[in-house]
Amino acid sequence: MIQNIEKLIVKYLTNSATATELDVLSKWVEDPKNKMLFKEFVETHVAINYNMNDPETKKVIEQFLKDIKKEESSRYRIVNQPIYKYAVAASILLLVSLTIFLNRNESKPNKVDPTVVNTPIEPGTDKATLTLEDGTVVALEKGNSFQTQNANSNGEEIIYKDGKGKVKELVYNYLTIPRGGQFHIVLSDGTEVWLNSESQLKYPIDFIEGNKREVELVYGEAYFDVSPSALHKGAKFKVINQSQEVEVLGTEFNIKAYKDESNIYTTLVEGSVVVDNGNLKHNLTPNQQYILNPNTNNFSVAEVDVKTVTSWKDGVFSFIDVPLKDIMKVVSRWYDVDVVFENKTLESIEFIGVLDKKISIDEILSIIKSTSINDYNINKKTITLR
Structure with missing residues (x-):
């Protein structure tokens, strides 16, 4: 159940949730325990590269909760109203500077400092x-x-x-x-x-x-x-x-x-x-x-979800239950790098999330490292995942 809810949260944040999905999510978040889970999810997976002690971030989380709060049957009426669109647009603007990324594995590997050979790798x-x-x-x-x-x-x-x-x-x-x-x-x-x-x-x-x-x-x-x-x-x-x-x-x-x-x-x-x-x-x-x-x-x-499929043309890569191997193909094309999986078991790990196409390759690898890989190495134009 929780994995389905996590997926709905990501769809909500990326403005791709249907009215029915929003209704399910709003009912779920009414439970005080679930509200805490929602906050923990946002803090852990949305603001990975953001200072969570910043009061502005706290305001964003509270705004998410306000936006998604159940309002009887009006949920189905407000999805096309300007104020709701504005709230969603504000969420999307936040995601331009933040990144969502959720590993489907429950356990995380031990952290090892990455090996990086200083070669600038720029976004496309x-x-x-x-x-x-x-x-x-x-x-x-x-x-x-x-x-x-x-x-x-x-x-x-x-x-x-x-x-x-x-x-x-x-x-x-x-x-x-x-x-x-x-x-x-x-x-x-x-x-x-x-x-x-x-x-x-x-x-x-x-x-x-x-x-x-x-x-x-x-x-x-x-x-x-x-x-x-x-x-x-x-x-x-x-x-x-x-x-x-x-x-x-x-x-x-x-x-x-x-x-x-x-x-x-x-x-x-x-x-x-x-x-x-x-x-x-x-x-x-x-x-x-x-x-x-x-x-x-x-x-x-x-x-x-066509918004997920076509988000690349609007400056965002969106993934829903996509294996890391396929995600790194996208990264490889956009950053003009080659990717080698030293540990082949990593290829099949699935993620849901959003990546801004303007962020650095180091930010992407740090996000993935925080959830699934032990180490990575950048040598010129080749990235090795361990």
Whole structure:
């Protein structure tokens, strides 16, 4: 029971709890004993890097309790009211400077001081490599502007111009995001794409008016906010990769198709999409995730918390019962490091929590060390967990 409650607390703090979950949590916290457990949880797992003697932190905990307090049936009515949204927003702002991280193991290892070779490892930034139609390669990064006949970049995003239906032949560019990078692109039709670390997108510099709009996620992860087909003479939008095709009319969805992962994940945020794996087509509805194994072509569909899946594009990594091995894959891509598990049993330890993408690698490792690992070593760009 307590593990389920802990999960609900994290979902509440990350603004991803449903009205029903909030109701369960508010009833639970009415018990004075549970209120103390709630405070202990917040103090231990939310404010790991914060001075808990600070009076402001005490106020935050009390505010959490006030926000979550049961108010009869009004709980279901206030979730969309501005004051409640403001309270939740305040909680999220707190989490920008704090970190939640809960190890699913009950016991903690003995603490050993980590071995660190002083090599600065910085969080990722906005950067990409643009490959033009003639093969020219251009580095895009914050602080450097770039312009072509078809596009403009300020180093943090690249925006393509609408050709007003003049293009007669498709000409392609590639946008490649390295490890330690992310980038935002606006296609010529107005479709927005957020690309995560270690990703590549192939797309035309302009679309042929009235024809199907098609791009390719060669590998990696991308969030798409597609310009509606009604604005483009009914032209559908399609995202292809090696193992599947996703066709939409105008919607928001996330595709994760990394080369070092066994599955491809397509998550629908809003609207409707059709996923085609070459044998079968499947319609997704919002909050559904299509999971495809490209080696066997088998797939499954699951209900997911889309805010957790897509939080990466908003500056946060969210995890709910995720093995440490998978968490460190995310860390590896964002901080451009290699991770070695000297103790293989650590790989399967599950965590729930939130990590601000701007915090240092040392902070992340200290958080994990406080709950699960004996020691870690940083040597240049390699992290070893013991």
